[in-house]
Amino acid sequence: MTKFIEKVKVNNVVTGWVDDHAEELIDWSTKIWNYAELGLQEYQSSKLLAKKLEKEGFSIEMGVAGMPTAFVATWGKGKPVIGILGEYDALPGLSQKLAATKEPIIPEGSGHGCGHNIYGVAAAGGAIAAKKWMEKEGIPGTIKFYGCPAEETLVGKVFMARDHVFDDADVSITWHPNSLNSLWASRSLAMNSVKFNFYGKSSHAAANPEAGNSALKAVQLMDIGVNFLREHLIDPIRIHSTITNGGGAPNVVPDKAQIWYYIRAPHRSEVVETYEKLINIAKGAALMTGTDYTIDFITGCYDMLPNKVLGQVLLNNLKKVGAPSFDEHDMKLAKELTDSFDQGMKEVVVKTSGAPNNLLDKIMHDEVIEPYDEGKCMSGSTDVGDVSWNIPTAQFTTACAPIGTPGHSWQNVVAVGSTIGQKGMITAAKVIGLSVVELIENPSLVAQAQDEFKNEIKQKGGYVSPLPDGLKPPVPSI
Ligand SMILES: [Zn+2]
Ligand SMILES: [Zn+2]
The missing domain is CATH 3.40.630.10 (Zn peptidases)
Structure with a gap:
């Protein structure tokens, strides 16, 4: 045959x-x-x-x-x-x-x-x-x-x-x-999916704003930092986010807030480098607002x-x-x-x-x-x-x-x-x-x-x- x-x-x-x-x-x-x-x-x-x-x-x-x-x-x-x-x-x-x-x-x-x-x-x-x-x-x-x-x-x-x-x-x-x-x-693009949690101190937003540390302000400052970072990244890098917790009522200084990022790049090493920059931005945002932060690493891929x-x-x-x-x-x-x-x-x-x-x-x-x-x-x-x-x-x-x-x-x-x-x-x-x-x-x-x-x-x-x-x-x- x-x-x-x-x-x-x-x-x-x-x-x-x-x-x-x-x-x-x-x-x-x-x-x-x-x-x-x-x-x-x-x-x-x-x-x-x-x-x-x-x-x-x-x-x-x-x-x-x-x-x-x-x-x-x-x-x-x-x-x-x-x-x-x-x-x-x-x-x-x-x-x-x-x-x-x-x-x-x-x-x-x-x-x-x-x-x-x-x-x-x-x-x-x-x-x-x-x-x-x-x-x-x-x-x-x-x-x-x-x-x-x-x-x-x-x-x-x-x-x-x-x-x-x-x-x-x-x-x-x-x-x-x-x-x-x-x-x-x-x-395809490598990726990290990461949530940054900020913790501040709650207070009455009108009566005693000076007593509060806003976790939402930390989230906002972090995102401003990330947006300034974009100019210094290679074009194919993509960072997108949602604010998954921005606090409750406007008259209460939020003591908890969370922002969720996807960081994507053509090579895994570029994701890792960019992710480290985001951690530094989170540190800066926490320092500026007198808050603390933790990271929930959801997943990452190659x-x-x-x-x-x-x-x-x-x-x-x-x-x-x-x-x-x-x-x-x-x-x-x-x-x-x-x-x-x-x-x-x-x-x-x-x-x-x-x-x-x-x-x-x-x-x-x-x-x-x-x-x-x-x-x-x-x-x-x-x-x-x-x-x-x-x-x-x-x-x-x-x-x-x-x-x-x-x-x-x-x-x-x-x-x-x-x-x-x-x-x-x-x-x-x-x-x-x-x-x-x-x-x-x-x-x-x-x-x-x-x-x-x-x-x-x-x-x-x-x-x-x-x-x-x-x-x-x-x-x-x-
Ligand atoms: Zn599919
Ligand atoms: Zn699909």
């Missing part, structure tokens, strides 16, 4: 399993879309995926890294060990019916505005499909599906990486729902290091599978969603992503394109970055929403809950399955990916968890 015929057979096992089980995968993704559970509360979503993998013979370790909704599903024996990342958390305030007008199912409820309902399912489906092929062929190797909670709050993989959950995989691959079919080749060798494997398999094809029904919904975008939004989204301008003429993406964001740094963060500093990691995207759909929008919730997102999910499951097969069949690719990773890490320095010692994941009590 020639190599070519073998390859066709391999494709049939993986893609055939996904096609034969498409209805089932769609059902899982619909359930998770309806659960719409927030980070670290994804009890039903994580259980659903873990149960399905367990039924297929994967052994399940539930509640890893101190998070009840984080899990690892393992199948097989020996090397190579191929990791697959899956996410399933939703976003607050994005509850939305499957309709082309903004209409929540539950007012202020949560919704899958980032498509993690199809993200986790495609990753699990790809893991099972690849396992079917290994089983049939009697090929050694291990598949590890990492059930990663709380991506939206940049918590899950950071705590998992700190607890060495990814250490026993040789590489990891994943994908993300998008509006384009391509590799996700860009870097920038993404996309592995080129793995990226090529993903892109080749995406090309083999081809773009999802959308029918009249999908195109009608896609057109309605596109018509609901704010004026100029589609142009802004496409421009920000760095994708070619000619895509603006299309409603849905109907081809696989070469990476358009290689060497660029996207203006957002992902905790996949932390995995990428521990093991070689790459990710691709498929068309799961109309071109130009804003991220974290109600339109995105609709797209990823509809047949549009489901078709992108089926494509992604096939690509993941085929990529696992390719890596297990060609261990030299795994070795090359690891060489590239080692060289990069040698230049950049190793991974030091952004989390302070002993910090526990912020699991809400139920």
Whole structure:
């Protein structure tokens, strides 16, 4: 039998399993879309995926890294060990019916505005499909599906990486729902999420203002200091904040106040440097106002290091599978969603992503394109970055929403809950399955990916968890 015929057979096992089980995968993704559970509360979503993998013979370790909704599903024996990342958390305030007008199912409820309902399912489906092929062929190797909670709050993989959950995989691959079919080749911004608490002394603001020390004034002065700092920062650094406690009534000098910052930069070291400057500003604000301060370090993450060798494997398999094809029904919904975008939004989204301008003429993406964001740094963060500093990691995207759909929008919730997102999910499951097969069949690719990773890490320095010692994941009590 020639190599070519073998390859066709391999494709049939993986893609055939996904096609034969498409209805089932769609059902899982619909359930998770309806659960719409927030980070670290994804009890039903994580259980659903873990149960399905367990039924297929994967052994399940539930509640890893101190998070009840984080899990690892393992199948097989020996090397190579191929990791697959899956996410399933939703976003607050994005509850939305499957309709082309903004209409929540539950007012202020949560919704899958980032498509993690199809993200986790495609990753699990790809893991099972690849396992079917290994089983049939009697090929050694291990598949590890990492059930990663709380991506939206940049918590899950950071705590998992700190607890060495990814250490026993040789590489990891994943994908993300998008509006384009391509590799996700860009870097992302490293980040710290930190709350500064100020404590002063309360007094009657009219009768005895001299007796009080205002914690709110400390917050205001800190933010003025941060705003003056901006002039002296490199352009891609982003600092954004909300005042989460500014006191109560105006006639009471506030004795407690809090400001919450996200500090983002292209490199982890730049986040650390900027964060130290913010601590000095907090010290200054406390000194000026006679207050004290404490810091709640919420989380931090690394920038993404996309592995080129793995990226090529993903892109080749995406090309083999081809773009999802959308029918009249999908195109009608896609057109309605596109018509609901704010004026100029589609142009802004496409421009920000760095994708070619000619895509603006299309409603849905109907081809696989070469990476358009290689060497660029996207203006957002992902905790996949932390995995990428521990093991070689790459990710691709498929068309799961109309071109130009804003991220974290109600339109995105609709797209990823509809047949549009489901078709992108089926494509992604096939690509993941085929990529696992390719890596297990060609261990030299795994070795090359690891060489590239080692060289990069040698230049950049190793991974030091952004989390302070002993910090526990912020699991809400139920
Ligand atoms: Zn996401
Ligand atoms: Zn997101």
